[in-house]
Amino acid sequence: MLFMSRKNKPHKVILIGDAAVGKTTLRKNFMGESTTGQYLMTIGADFSIKKIDVDGEEHILQIWDLAGQKQFGSVIDGYFKGTKGILLVFALNSADTFNNLLSWLDEYIKAGNEIVPVIILGNKSDLPDRAIERSQVEELMKEMKNKFEEPTFYVNYFETNALEGVNVVEAFDDIVKIMIENEMHFS
DSSP states (O other): OOOOOGGGSOEEEEEEOSTTSSHHHHHHHHHTOOOOSSOOOOOSEEEEEEEEEETTEEEEEEEEEEOOSGGGHHHHHHHTTTOOEEEEEEETTOHHHHHTHHHHHHHHHHTTOOOOOEEEEEEOTTOSOOOOOHHHHHHHHHHHHHHHOOTTOOEEEEEOBTTTTBTHHHHHHHHHHHHHHHHHHHO
């Protein structure tokens, strides 16, 4: 068996949210991969591994991009295991994708998983037909904090444009840093 030190143990983050909100494009942008801007449905899950530097230490990040279609729900539950952070994604031009965020988090919890840090990503900030305002996201964040009633529950928000890379690295950096802090605190 290969021994892995804490810093070499992979940190698993999942991207969840409705179909066509930009989860795959966010992952590919963070990985430095090119994207076409055309929608390609993720079936089940896709993942990437990236070595990252945090405060001078190398860490391994597993990024799981989970399908956004409800018909894959039973398959997706299996991919939740071992998650240390969640990127909860909606499209700023779609109220429906925003309104479904809590149900995605509920699915994660119902599958028997522990509460982990959450970053909400309002993607497609470049589009003019905005349906969700920052104040609505702030209300949702308050609702999440009240729902989970854990003093250590962490939630943050970024508006992103996955195609152009706006706030993509910043969002991933934020989730990674809080995941590492949690690991150090609870280990």
